[in-house]
Amino acid sequence: MRKSFRVKSEKDFGNVFHSGQSTANRQFVVYKLKKEQAHFRIGISVGKKIGNAVTRNAVKRRIRQSITELKPQIESNYDFIVIARKPAAEMTTAEVKKSLIHVLSLAKIYRPNEEDAKSEA
Numbered sequence: 001m002r003k004s005f006r007v008k009s010e011k012d013f014g015n016v017f018h019s020g021q022s023t024a025n026r027q028f029v030v031y032k033l034k035k036e037q038a039h040f041r042i043g044i045s046v047g048k049k050i051g052n053a054v055t056r057n058a059v060k061r062r063i064r065q066s067i068t069e070l071k072p073q074i075e076s077n078y079d080f081i082v083i084a085r086k087p088a089a090e091m092t093t094a095e096v097k098k099s100l101i102h103v104l105s106l107a108k109i110y111r112p113n114e115e116d117a118k119s120e121a
Helices: 010-019 053-073 086-090 093-106 114-120
Strands: 021-024 028-034 041-045 078-084
Touching: 010 028, 010 041, 010 078, 021 093, 028 093, 041 053, 053 078, 053 086, 053 093
Parallel strands: 041 078
Antiparallel strands: 021 028, 028 078
């Protein structure tokens, strides 16, 4: 994922945390903040409670991979932060993607295309 798609600065993270709305499921918490921009930006936070550095980096890679695959269905005018919870450490990439679809749908950031809607029915 290109750097232009990332929330990197501490100021931007704080802005989304304090001004944004949160939504959660068992594996992830998502904070979102509406902005006027060409594409969405994402920040990923995986705390030390999740595991050692190897585990945390693996979780971040799975989240980034899932977001990259879901990019066309994600609303473009948002900054959002994904915070991983403890169960995310034991999840496969497919499970992470399914859980992210769930939490992003709850946050009203994800809009499924026709193929996804047909496969769920």
